[in-house]
Amino acid sequence: MNLQDQEFNKLIKQSRKKNFWRTLGITLGVLIVVVILPALFFLQRYNYPPFGEHQISGLQDNHARLQEGDLGVASLLFNQSYDIQFNTDAKRISFFIETYDHGELSYSEQVFHGVPDMNGVLSGTMKFGILRDAQTLLMNLQVGGATMNFEKQFSELGFATDDQLATTWYLEEGPLELDQKYYFFYGNNTDHMQGGGAESFQGNLQDETIPLGIGFYFILE
Numbered sequence: 001m002n003l004q005d006q007e008f009n010k011l012i013k014q015s016r017k018k019n020f021w022r023t024l025g026i027t028l029g030v031l032i033v034v035v036i037l038p039a040l041f042f043l044q045r046y047n048y049p050p051f052g053e054h055q056i057s058g059l060q061d062n063h064a065r066l067q068e069g070d071l072g073v074a075s076l077l078f079n080q081s082y083d084i085q086f087n088t089d090a091k092r093i094s095f096f097i098e099t100y101d102h103g104e105l106s107y108s109e110q111v112f113h114g115v116p117d118m119n120g121v122l123s124g125t126m127k128f129g130i131l132r133d134a135q136t137l138l139m140n141l142q143v144g145g146a147t148m149n150f151e152k153q154f155s156e157l158g159f160a161t162d163d164q165l166a167t168t169w170y171l172e173e174g175p176l177e178l179d180q181k182y183y184f185f186y187g188n189n190t191d192h193m194q195g196g197g198a199e200s201f202q203g204n205l206q207d208e209t210i211p212l213g214i215g216f217y218f219i220l221e
Contacts, residue, residue: 046058047087065086080130081128086124093220095218100210114141118145126142166188181218
C-alpha cells in the first residue's frame with residue numbers, strides 16, 4: 001500500500017469516527033428532548049420522587065382527590081370509608097360539617113383545620129368513615145406533621161337511630177381555588193337523592209322536601 005492509499009484510508013477512518021460521534025450526539029439529543037425531559041416534567045408535575053418530597057405523590061399542586069379508603073383489616077369495622085388527599089399552597093385548610101332541616105341550615109361546625117408544615121407545604125390526607133353500626137362518623141386528618149381525630153354520632157346531629165341514611169360522595173376535579181366550598185359527602189334520611197356533583201349537593205341540602213340532610217366540605221384560605 002503506497003503513501004496515498006494510507007492517507008486515504010486514514011481520512012476514511014477519521015470521517016467514520018466523526019460520523020459516529022455526530023450520530024451519537026444527535027441520538028442523545030433526541031432522547032433527551034423526546035423522552036427524558038417529558039419524563040422529568042411528568043415526575044415534577046405530579047410530585048413523584050425525586051420531586052415533591054413533602055407532597056402527596058401522584059397528585060398535582062393545588063389539587064385534591066377523593067378515593068376509597070385503604071384501611072386494611074380495619075375496613076371490616078366500616079360500612080364505607082374514603083380518603084381525601086390534597087396538595088396546595090394555601091395557608092389553611094378547614095373541614096366543616098353542616099346539617100339542613102327542610103332546606104334550611106340548622107347546624108354548622110368546623111371539624112378541624114390544618115396549616116403548612118415547616119417547609120411551607122400544605123399537604124395531607126383526611127380519612128372519613130361510617131362505622132358498621134351506621135350511627136358513627138369517624139374522621140382523621142394528617143397534615144403538616146400533625147394528626148387530628150373527630151368522632152360524631154348521627155343522633156347528635158338530629159338523626160333518629162333507626163334512620164336509614166342515603167349517602168353520596170363526590171369531589172369536583174380541577175385546580176383548587178381559595179375561599180370556595182368543596183363538598184365531598186352528602187347524606188339524608190330519605191330515599192330522595194339527586195346525582196353527584198357540587199351543584200347536586202347544594203340542591204340536595206337546600207331541598208325543602210328533605211327533613212334532614214348532612215354535608216361535609218373543605219375550604220382553603
